[in-house]
Amino acid sequence: MSELIAGTSADADGAFKGAVLHDTRRSPLWLKPLEAVSALLMLNITVLLLVGVISRYLFNQSLVWSDEVVSISFIWLTMLGAAIAVHRNEHLRLGLFVDLLPPRLREFVHAFALVAIAAVLLALVGPAIDYARDEWFIHTPALDLPNTFRVSSIAFGFIAMLALIVQYAGRSARKLDLALAVLLVAAVAGLCWHFSPQLMKLGTANIGLVLIGFAAVCLVAGVPIAFCFGIGAVCYLAFTTHVPLTVVIGRMDEGMSSLVLVSVPIFVLLGCILDATGMGKAIVDFLGSLLGHVKAGMSYVLLGSLFIVSGISGSKVSDMATVAPALFPEMKRRGHKPREMVALLATGAAMADTVPPSIVLIVLGAVAGVSIAGLFQAGFVIAMVLLAVLLVLARWKARHEDMSHTQRAPMQMVGRFLLIAAPALVLPFLIRAAVGEGVATATEVSTVAVVYALFVGQVMYGGIGLRKFYDMLVETAALSGVVLLVLGSASAMAWSITQSGVVQHLSGFMTTLPGGWVGFMAVTILVFVALGCLLEGLPAVLLLAPIMFPIAHKLGINDVHYAMVIVCAMNIGLMMPPIGVGFYIACRIGDAPPDEVIGAIWPYLIALLVGVLIIAAVPGITTLAL
Incomplete structure (x- = not known):
């Protein structure tokens, strides 16, 4: 979100x-x-x-x-x-x-x-x-x-x-x-x-x-x-x-x-707590001490941090704002170019958007009637596929990186960072396990996660003052109002489109596309990449999900598989210049001119697109996790 x-x-x-x-x-x-x-x-x-x-x-x-x-x-x-x-x-x-x-x-x-x-x-x-x-x-x-x-x-x-x-x-x-x-x-x-x-x-x-x-x-x-x-x-x-x-x-x-959507403001609050307590920075420091000495190590740390931190906050802006300030100074010192760092930051955030708890997945599950537990289970695997393609590209780009002046962190330091980061590292796996095993719903686990983060933050990471906590509650209300008002108005517009009868015509056209479900998937990726640029990701999903999911169902496409494809395609559009809003957010957080980053981000976007095509073409990647 x-x-x-x-x-x-x-x-x-x-x-x-x-x-x-x-x-x-x-x-x-x-x-x-x-x-x-x-x-x-x-x-x-x-x-x-x-x-x-x-x-x-x-x-x-x-x-x-x-x-x-x-x-x-x-x-x-x-x-x-x-x-x-x-x-x-x-x-x-x-x-x-x-x-x-x-x-x-x-x-x-x-x-x-x-x-x-x-x-x-x-x-x-x-x-x-x-x-x-x-x-x-x-x-x-x-x-x-x-x-x-x-x-x-x-x-x-x-x-x-x-x-x-x-x-x-x-x-x-x-x-x-x-x-x-x-x-x-x-x-x-x-x-x-x-x-x-x-x-x-x-x-x-x-x-x-x-x-x-x-x-x-x-x-x-x-x-x-x-x-x-x-x-x-x-x-x-x-x-x-x-x-x-x-x-x-x-x-x-x-x-x-829908009561399922109550988890949206709770996870927004969780992201605020993550930022305020420094739990995200603790994870970044640990990964840096563990991988920072290898070739492309800082790129690995950046992507790994986004992957793990996203599993706590559910918010791409929160993820980028947590990871970039902690890593960019050291990456610059090692010779990384700002445009490459911002490009990796933006596409890494897009990659991690399916890692639970993902507010997009929660909202999509509520709108399209797809199991949120299933989305959370599959989202973790799908993010790993996209992470793999970005890691391969990052390693190839770092093939000439000079590591002669970089030393491996002593194991004692790695252990100390691990001890500090351990309570934060536990949280994303706790969230995924609780929802995936049916122990708690997405709404319930979000509340437990907030209490856990508040307690751990108070004991280990400096705590949060009452005034700061009040400001976080108001900020959560405002951001939740933004998400849910879009959801409400998109529901009204989607209903109007459905009642007009155009959906029946669209369904007839889509189900007769050359290539069957493969052709439909190709069109889906193109549509959601384009709308991810123009409408921003979540509104595009909210508007089209009630229309596209019934067509996918007619073609025999698994609902969770289809959800993963549209969310990933949407995120590519979100980070695609010259319109994608996520691209400009990343540029601002990374303090790099968009004109310079545009040239650097395309290889990473192409890598993500390759990952999405693999996910779309091989349904077993998604359904294996269910």
Whole structure:
């Protein structure tokens, strides 16, 4: 999920920028209580899940009511976090095309993006209130509470985001630009409304004309991806069907409410703890002492560290931010070129994205109905295949490396580093074993991992202060809101595409491709590499998974095998210049100009692509681990 932290990619050369809303100098006073509430909700979810695990495994009693409290807390955390993320500049948007515009035109496009966001939120506030009112008659089984207490969070979140946007627009955009943008949006909406009877007769053509067209225009204009998906779904349903917009709210609710997804904020919190305590650095130091003296040794350490650390944090940005500062100075001292180091960092992070706990795998499993335990089991093996191809390339590139001035670390030093790193090294294997053996679900093991990391960090790695921990809880809420709002809006857009009937046509075309399942796999890799560049990885998966998995199933492709292929292909696109957001994040973390890194990264991307082709062509690599 690391690729979703848009604020880290906001340099001038980035393809993706943070949301158009950013003014931390003028934080609204009313946002402070929302941050405090979100921190309490995050703490409440973690404690309740842990209590539930303890009660079930030690006392053989299930706390039925706890799941309902967690569900209510979770959706409120999501919507409050999404509002906080709007203010903190952490919603993803595509800034590549906006940055190419002349300054004066860019200002108007900025105003248009703000108005478009405000328009879709305004269109959804009423249906969200109606949806909450309708849910009053549905009661939770254990607590007997009206479901309105849970789903009213959606309307509240929309109103909070709308207030932030209006407030920011008044300060950041010219009044003339705002007026023209309002007129443009109103004119387009008015024309679509006027011609809606004709649009309804177009059938599946509406998908390209209204749903994808509007979403694509807004994406190019810099509207955050979550809102682009919402705009596409709202325009399609409002102008080409008689379906009420409460359906959009219902699909968003369903997309964001699965208890499996509760592990997303828990693993985000785990990544924050990893960074704050220095557990990741301990692993890097140990691997450096063990392998640093061999040819290509530091490249091995870099890739091995990413592999292991990813198994703790589940976050690519966290992985890269942990490993790069610890290794790059020594690698530079040994003569490694910055462009090669950043290229290896970026592709190594892409390689490690299937190592459990992977937030992408958790979300994909929830959306596509694939076993998360199976994804975790296979993900470890798949990452090893990609690790192997990168290790071979790194060794070949280091064939002329001068090791004459490098000494092997004394075994006493290696042992000391191992002793320090041991508690951190245990954690990824603990997570994988617990989920793979069925001892705990992904959600439960994430809570246990957080408590373990907090305890070990406090005892062995310096601990975390209360203020720092509070900031981590708020940051977790914001990042989780980003992930889950994209998930909710993508669910609404994917449902709209499905209802249009285009999926049936696509299924018929895909199942008749030359080469059968092999041809379908080839097309899948191309599609997800391209969408990994354009949409960022997770939104691409969320949008297409409900469409592509049924086709794969018809062709007899194992669900876990197919999931591994699309996640790996997506990650290649994520790191592929000149658009892939992960590429620019790696450049920023590694402090290297993107123009220099572009030439160095292609051999590593080709190596990853070879690995993906092997994984796709040999299903046994995936299914062997199941």
